Amino acid sequence: MVPRLNTAFSGPLLEIERCFLDAMPEIERWLRGQWQEHTPPFYGSVDLRNSGFKLAPVDMNLFPGGFNNLDASFLPLCVQAAVTLIDRICPDAKRLLLIPENHTRNLFYLQNVAQLAAILRLTGLEVRLGSLLPEIDKPTPIELPDGTTLLLEPLVRSRYRLGLAxxxxxxxxxxxxLSAGIPQILQNLHEQVVLPPLHAGWAVRRKSNHFAAYDEVAGDFARLVGIDPWRINPYFSVCDSVNFHERQGEECLAANVDAVLELIREKYKQYGIEEPPYVVVKADAGTYGMGVMTVKDAAQVTGLNRRQRNKMSVIKEGLAVSQVIIQEGVYSDEVVGSGKQEGVAEPVVYMIDRFVVGGFYRVHSGRGRDENLNAPGMHFERLAFETSCSLPDQCQDPDAAPNRFYTYGVVARLAQLAASLELERTAPVEEQVSCA
Structure with missing residues (x-):
């Protein structure tokens, strides 16, 4: 299933897809060379927005939580990518400890954990689950909606190692x-590999660092294929020392909103786009769609009411927002369904190592094409990607399913490459750990 593209600007996007198809050998060689120089994250998921005239990543998650939303047909790709990754990192690995979020009541998330564990077991690993929750003080089974059971166990820490009884x-x-911080029990594990590394968690990570790296990657890639990098890259800026409750940082916020909107206006004028430009203001750390607002005029950020300030002031785990990223808004003009069931959609692409392993559409019938879709009321179209994101067909039109999905996969891999650079540049100086 390919959602229809509700836009008058589908022509320019077809140019991007056609360009990617024509340059496929060069693209694959270039990416292969990049992976020889940079180590990809263990896994990741990328939220893309497709406006017809632009296709760009707007978020990159290094701890993806939706493996249960992938269609079963993607399972072989997941297992093959995981085998390749394990062979490179630790070919003699036998046992793996998987540490999930503390969402023991979120059965949808736990189904993701179960699916992830199943993928890893198919690589030949013995996989068990250790919980950071202090109340998990003995093996605790949790019944899942599909009738299976997940067993959470208490962690056992020795001097430099972590395991279970x-x-x-x-x-x-x-x-x-790690939105709430890096627990002591995970620190100084000098005798074990921890993946992703601790500095990939939101206690340390910042979205602005990722998009700074992506800006570099997109620029290099655009020169390779001969396109304007803006077509795959959202403008952004950052404001530090923001306190929404105290109205601190409003001047910085308004100035940066104005600056980014002006950059977008210039591009819209260049391409003859008549849509009103907008930006998305969101916490520079954190996930789950919290601390996000759409802004079309700087005046909107200087007169927030109490409810708006409360919404923007905290994110996951109740953490206060002190730094925000002002990111170019990318309209989402893909639509799933019809009539009352019609909803704006955005593709989410999943990767393990350097490989695209699947994807789905996030759909929200109650949100507009310029709004955040990662919000209550969303649902996922699991059967969205009928073909792999790695198998284009040059005999078909550029917007045929395999070709559009290939384009998605290319941009997602650019985001994965940017995450590699981001993690390299933000890594603390630590002793190298080998598997044992």
Whole structure:
């Protein structure tokens, strides 16, 4: 299923898709060369927005939580990518400790954990789940809606290693984004590989660092294929020392909103786009669609009411927002369904290592094409990608399913490459750890 593109500007996007198809050998060679120089994250998911005249990533998650939303047909791709990754990192690995989020009541999330564990077990690993929750003080089974059971176990820490009672893992895989900070029990594991690394968590990570790296990657890639990098890259700016409750930083925020909007206006004028430009103001750290607002005029950020300030002031785990990213808004003109069931859609592409392993559409019938779709009321179209994102067909039109999905996959891999650069540049100086 390919959602229809509700836009008068589909022509320019077809030019991007056609360009990617024509340059496919060069693109694949270039990416292969990049992966020889940079180590990809263990896994990741990228939120894309397709406006017809622009296709760009707007968020990059290094602890993806939607493997249960992938269609079963993607399972072989997931397992193959995971095998390749494990062979490179630790070919002798036998046991892996998976640490999930503390969402023991969120059964949808736990189904993601179960699916992730199943993928890893198919690589030949013994996988068990360790919980950071203090109330998990004994093995605790949790019944899932599909009739399966997930077993959470209490963590056991020795001097430099982490495991479970009677279980010494070769490596630790986090599916917890560490928004609340890095727990002491995860620190100084000098004898184990921890993936993704601790500085990939939101206690340290900032979206602005990622998009600064993506700006560099997109520029290099655009020169390779001969396109304007803006067509795949959102403008952005950052404001520090913001306090929405105290109305601190409003001047900085308004000035940066104005500056980014002006850059977008110039591009819209260049391409003859008549849509009103907008930006998305969001917390520079954190996920779950919290601390996000759409802005079309700087005056909107200087007169926030109490409800708006409360919404923007905290994110996941109740953490206060002190730094925001002002990101160019990209209209989402893909639509799923019809009539009352019609909803704005955005593709979400999943990767393991450097490989695209699947994807789905996030759909929201109650949100507009210029709004955040990662909000209550959204749903996922699991059967969205009928073909792999890695198998274009030059005998078909540029917007045929395999070709549009290939284009998605290319841009998603650019975001994954940017995450590699981001993690390299923000890594603390630490002793190298080998698997054991």
């Amino acid at each position: 009677g279980f010494e893992p070769c490596a630790v895989l986090l599916n917890n984004d």
